[in-house]
Amino acid sequence: MRPVTLRTARLTLDEPRLADAELVTEYCQDPLFERYLTTPWPYTRADADAFLGSYVPESWASGRELTWAIRGADGGPVMGMISVREAQHELGFWLGAAHRGSGLMSEAATAVTEWVLAGGIRGATSLMWRAVEGNTASARVARAAGFRRIEPAAPTVPTRDGGTLPAWHAVRTEPVDPRVDESWRPILGGDR
Numbered sequence: 001m002r003p004v005t006l007r008t009a010r011l012t013l014d015e016p017r018l019a020d021a022e023l024v025t026e027y028c029q030d031p032l033f034e035r036y037l038t039t040p041w042p043y044t045r046a047d048a049d050a051f052l053g054s055y056v057p058e059s060w061a062s063g064r065e066l067t068w069a070i071r072g073a074d075g076g077p078v079m080g081m082i083s084v085r086e087a088q089h090e091l092g093f094w095l096g097a098a099h100r101g102s103g104l105m106s107e108a109a110t111a112v113t114e115w116v117l118a119g120g121i122r123g124a125t126s127l128m129w130r131a132v133e134g135n136t137a138s139a140r141v142a143r144a145a146g147f148r149r150i151e152p153a154a155p156t157v158p159t160r161d162g163g164t165l166p167a168w169h170a171v172r173t174e175p176v177d178p179r180v181d182e183s184w185r186p187i188l189g190g191d192r
């Protein structure tokens with residue numbers, strides 16, 4: 001598939017490029033990434049160069065994983081990444097620490113989700129999300145993007161060393177399931 005650009009009120013989601021390597025390297029030093037993501041740890045400039053120069057373009061071409069750079073409305077410096085993996089149509093995302101807390105990821109996740117379910121990925125009728133138990137910031141993004149929390153038989157997520165950790169799971173269908181808010185109440189409470 002050719003890379004697709006998506007736009008929202010505040011964001012442009014477009015193809016990550018090698019010129020993003022310096023910022024990606026900086027963002028990926030965040031200890032939260034060690035805890036919650038499977039990005040390499042420790043993370044080096046060579047990891048960013050390989051991700052941006054090879055993995056991202058090859059994965060767009062094969063359709064294995066579609067990865068967007070999150071930028072401001074007029075483009076500019078990368079603020080984070082969001083992707084959909086072909087296997088199970090799984091949504092994943094991160095933001096550089098300086099860009100959190102303004103609803104940007106909720107906006108990006110909503111845009112990608114709506115694009116996928118409107119036919120961006122042929123045949124995709126649902127998207128899944130999962131996060132290491134306790135990753136409340138990620139759960140709030142999933143809720144804001146209309147994912148409904150589910151309790152599968154084996155609620156786990158893979159770790160970077162080949163193991164698994166207990167995880168929260170959720171699924172997004174179109175239209176949004178009316179039970180979304182209720183499904184998150186046990187872990188996020190009723191506030192929004």
Ligand SMILES: CC(C)(COP(=O)(O)OP(=O)(O)OC[C@H]1O[C@@H](n2cnc3c(N)ncnc32)[C@H](O)[C@@H]1OP(=O)(O)O)[C@@H](O)C(=O)NCCC(=O)NCCS
Pocket residue numbers: 032033036037092093094095096099100101102103104105106107130131132135136137138140141144191192
């Ligand atoms: C997950 C992540 C992208 C969320 O970023 P963000 O800037 O908080 O996202 P948004 O601004 O869109 O906020 C989403 C919600 O989280 C809330 N929130 C932000 N930081 C929070 C925190 N530390 N604890 C609890 N809630 C938090 C916001 O208030 C907002 O809530 P609401 O929509 O219910 O009002 C960011 O924390 C991150 O990059 N974390 C590290 C990587 C990661 O864990 N990725 C997800 C792996 S599954």
